[in-house]
Amino acid sequence: MNRGWKIALAVLMAVILLLTGILLTVTHWLPRLAGFWLPADTTIALDGNPRWHHGALWLPGVHYRAGECELADVKGVALAYHQGRWQLAADAVTVDTACAANIPGSETQDAPRTLAEWQQMLPAANVTVHQLTIAPWQSWAGELRLNLDPLRQHLYYQGKNLSLNAELNGQQLTVTSLSAQAPGVPEPVSLSGTLTLPRIPDALPEAGALQGDLALDAVPDPLHFRLEWQQQNGTLAVTSKEHPEPLLTIPWDITREEIVVQKGQWSWPWATQPLSGGFTLSAKGWMQGLPATELSGRFNMLTQGRGGKGNVVLTLGPGHLDWLNSELPFRLTGESKLDTLQFFAGLPGDLRGPLLDPQIVMRPGALLRMKGRLLTSLEVDEARWPLAGVSLSSAGIDGRLQAILSVHDKDMGRFRLHLDGRASDFWPDKGQWLWRYWGDGFLAPLAAKWDVKGHGHWQDRLIELTSLSTGFDQLAYGNVTMNAPRLTLEQPVRWQRDPQTPSFTGQLSLKAKETRFSSGGYLPPSTLTLAVKGQDPEAFLYKGSLQAQKIGPVQVLGRWDGERLRGQMWWPEQPLNVFQPLVNPELKLAIQGGTLKAQVAFSAASDQGLKAGGHWLVSNGNVLLPDNEFTGVDFSLPFRLEAHRWYLGSHGPVSLRIKEINNQFSMQNVTADLQGWYPWSDGQPLQLSNVSLELLGGQLSMASLQMPQTEAATIELKHLSLSELITTMKLKQLAMSGYINGALPLWLNNSHWLVKEGWIANSGPLTVRMDKDMADAISSNNIAAGAAIDWLRYMEISRSWATIDLDNLGVMNMTAKVDGTSRFSNRNQRVSLNYSQQENMFQLWRSLRFGDNLQSWVEQNATLPSQKENRDESPQ
Numbered sequence: 001m002n003r004g005w006k007i008a009l010a011v012l013m014a015v016i017l018l019l020t021g022i023l024l025t026v027t028h029w030l031p032r033l034a035g036f037w038l039p040a041d042t043t044i045a046l047d048g049n050p051r052w053h054h055g056a057l058w059l060p061g062v063h064y065r066a067g068e069c070e071l072a073d074v075k076g077v078a079l080a081y082h083q084g085r086w087q088l089a090a091d092a093v094t095v096d097t098a099c100a101a102n103i104p105g106s107e108t109q110d111a112p113r114t115l116a117e118w119q120q121m122l123p124a125a126n127v128t129v130h131q132l133t134i135a136p137w138q139s140w141a142g143e144l145r146l147n148l149d150p151l152r153q154h155l156y157y158q159g160k161n162l163s164l165n166a167e168l169n170g171q172q173l174t175v176t177s178l179s180a181q182a183p184g185v186p187e188p189v190s191l192s193g194t195l196t197l198p199r200i201p202d203a204l205p206e207a208g209a210l211q212g213d214l215a216l217d218a219v220p221d222p223l224h225f226r227l228e229w230q231q232q233n234g235t236l237a238v239t240s241k242e243h244p245e246p247l248l249t250i251p252w253d254i255t256r257e258e259i260v261v262q263k264g265q266w267s268w269p270w271a272t273q274p275l276s277g278g279f280t281l282s283a284k285g286w287m288q289g290l291p292a293t294e295l296s297g298r299f300n301m302l303t304q305g306r307g308g309k310g311n312v313v314l315t316l317g318p319g320h321l322d323w324l325n326s327e328l329p330f331r332l333t334g335e336s337k338l339d340t341l342q343f344f345a346g347l348p349g350d351l352r353g354p355l356l357d358p359q360i361v362m363r364p365g366a367l368l369r370m371k372g373r374l375l376t377s378l379e380v381d382e383a384r385w386p387l388a389g390v391s392l393s394s395a396g397i398d399g400r401l402q403a404i405l406s407v408h409d410k411d412m413g414r415f416r417l418h419l420d421g422r423a424s425d426f427w428p429d430k431g432q433w434l435w436r437y438w439g440d441g442f443l444a445p446l447a448a449k450w451d452v453k454g455h456g457h458w459q460d461r462l463i464e465l466t467s468l469s470t471g472f473d474q475l476a477y478g479n480v481t482m483n484a485p486r487l488t489l490e491q492p493v494r495w496q497r498d499p500q501t502p503s504f505t506g507q508l509s510l511k512a513k514e515t516r517f518s519s520g521g522y523l524p525p526s527t528l529t530l531a532v533k534g535q536d537p538e539a540f541l542y543k544g545s546l547q548a549q550k551i552g553p554v555q556v557l558g559r560w561d562g563e564r565l566r567g568q569m570w571w572p573e574q575p576l577n578v579f580q581p582l583v584n585p586e587l588k589l590a591i592q593g594g595t596l597k598a599q600v601a602f603s604a605a606s607d608q609g610l611k612a613g614g615h616w617l618v619s620n621g622n623v624l625l626p627d628n629e630f631t632g633v634d635f636s637l638p639f640r641l642e643a644h645r646w647y648l649g650s651h652g653p654v655s656l657r658i659k660e661i662n663n664q665f666s667m668q669n670v671t672a673d674l675q676g677w678y679p680w681s682d683g684q685p686l687q688l689s690n691v692s693l694e695l696l697g698g699q700l701s702m703a704s705l706q707m708p709q710t711e712a713a714t715i716e717l718k719h720l721s722l723s724e725l726i727t728t729m730k731l732k733q734l735a736m737s738g739y740i741n742g743a744l745p746l747w748l749n750n751s752h753w754l755v756k757e758g759w760i761a762n763s764g765p766l767t768v769r770m771d772k773d774m775a776d777a778i779s780s781n782n783i784a785a786g787a788a789i790d791w792l793r794y795m796e797i798s799r800s801w802a803t804i805d806l807d808n809l810g811v812m813n814m815t816a817k818v819d820g821t822s823r824f825s826n827r828n829q830r831v832s833l834n835y836s837q838q839e840n841m842f843q844l845w846r847s848l849r850f851g852d853n854l855q856s857w858v859e860q861n862a863t864l865p866s867q868k869e870n871r872d873e874s875p876q
Helices: 002-024 026-034 097-102 115-120 576-582 722-729 772-781 783-792 841-847 850-861
Strands: 042-046 051-053 056-066 069-082 085-096 125-135 142-148 152-159 162-169 172-180 189-196 207-214 223-230 233-240 243-254 258-268 275-284 294-305 308-319 326-337 341-353 359-362 367-373 378-386 391-393 396-409 413-427 430-443 448-459 462-472 474-477 480-483 486-496 503-512 515-517 526-536 539-548 551-560 564-575 590-605 609-624 629-642 645-648 654-662 667-678 686-695 698-707 713-721 734-737 739-746 753-762 766-770 794-807 811-824 827-840
Touching (some): 085 097, 223 243, 396 430, 526 551, 564 576, 698 739, 713 722, 827 841
Parallel strands (some): 085 125
Antiparallel strands (some): 042 056, 125 142, 233 243, 258 275, 308 326, 341 359, 367 378, 430 448, 474 480, 539 551, 564 590, 590 609, 629 654, 645 667, 698 713, 734 766, 739 753, 766 794
């Protein structure tokens, strides 16, 4: 008996040792044993030996390799049997689908098992994978739980972007809920429905109905889709609550050889105009996998807008898509007519390369054209983009990039621009794009012909304009015409688009020939140099100077904010005679001395035009005219300019002060102030005030003159010396002494009068002495006049009064009365003269033959009183 126990114990120990040995060497024999059932060239490797842990057999890791590629990596595997069900759990499972291509196909031709047979082979088990990751769809990773038995299988999957709850009962698959968060979709896609699986699970479900909801950023309304099929045909429909017509309808037929979509329809009601179209699609050999599937199709889009109806057609294939090497030709042709634009396309090309990172290559003859209204008033006559040889991929654009643009604007004019360059793996702020450009046009607001040419490149985040030459035959704005201005680069313009350290720098030079003014003067050939510095072309500061031969330099400083150009200009004090070219030569005005300085601020924008304001100051000027000399000229001009209208005297009136004017009449201490608008209007008048000058020992003044004129501007004469008047006019036949006053109401916009109801009167006694030879000559020629002249050889005037009217043709009508005392033959005789005279003052001042006119007047108008009054006075 003891011997029997000893034998049993020895056998038990041998079994234990055998099992222990088997377990300790499982990493060696198990993979080899599994190799008998695994596909060729596939192996299993274990990380360490299994051990018993918490009532389950635990393995640290299992690796399944297909050749040199790891198809599956399983970590933390636990296998247990509890209450009649297997419990299989894994911490993490990673599957690389790219390795599946290394698994060879089976050479056996056994009859395929049915779905029911596969289900009968399933054990009663609960499978849990805490983290399931399938490459290349790592974003869909999550937890997988399977409840399996031969009659019913339940699947539950929960991840960050994907969740699924489904149950398979026989051939009936019920999807209770499916929710997926796709890239670019704001809300998860939800799906539910039922499917009838085929008896042999090597084909698509025999029937089913799925429905779900989808929200897209590009679509303002939530979308609802429904998929229904029976056997080999079905329909997918997408609708929106706000639009009764289906947005997408895909009727399809499926056989083992081909998937065909016929008479598919789509519509897009949210565009500026409703868009719609149809499509067909064929996938031949789809059962052999994606690389072997031959794709072909046709899509079209109907449009209606400017120019009528349009139709754009996209033809695909025949070709194929492949995860590694796709080759699908396409051609986009037709016309797209929108509300204001028309596009014309002839774009043949190929889609090549990996499906997840394809490349589009344009074939020879690829051309895209466009015309129509781009902005409110900008009309595109033609835009052309030749695209032959251009390729597009995730790496960027490669190839020759060209563009030709012809536009016109009824207000701005027209221009034509060419662009030619080459791109290499270029996206904005990535890769390289080299270009050159040239063009010409006509800028209507400035009446200028325009041309441009230059080179540049875009390297990663740096845009650099290496050369620029653009100019006009002239620039005409308002009263200024600039001849042949041309803008060039002194230093390259560089725009660094780095968000952390953005910068915009460069230096430009604008050179122009003479700048002509409507007043007749001109600015000599000038050069404006500007340096710019800022963050980008819509936010920079500029600084420079303007030099026009001896004029200047004028310092310029300002900024551009993307909509408005602002700046200031300082004109340092310099001699006034350097500005001689600005004076109209017809004025025959020579600048002899003085200084000028100025300061101007300006603002320019498309919606407001040019606004400016500033102050010009002339000090101690000296100007010479053929008949006049101005000395001691001080001129202050504060102004504003807006919409081609000047406001003179913005901070105090325009002030003119002249120490002396030397001409036939010497004038001193001339003053005048000006304030108001030019051109003037009723609501915005121009007023001349404080006009005063000293001449002939007296003063001439005018309080105010407003344009447009509503009342007369009275010119007042105070204490003018007749003796100085006669001396100035160099009259030898007549001598006068004494002073006169007067008032001349001046009209400048009256239809008839320049002076109406003016008057002149003596200020104190006046004396008149006629030259003896002149008096004798009159007496000898006319006996009656001679008798009167004898009484006028010497006369003292006690009272004189004259009224004057002057029309706008220069004709003066004067009516006068003179009372005085004449001395003749040692007797005093009272004299009263009443006369009227008509004279063209314009001709009078030209001739200045005042003496002859006076002689003629005396002959015709002098009368003596009927009674004589004798006075015994001694001759003077």
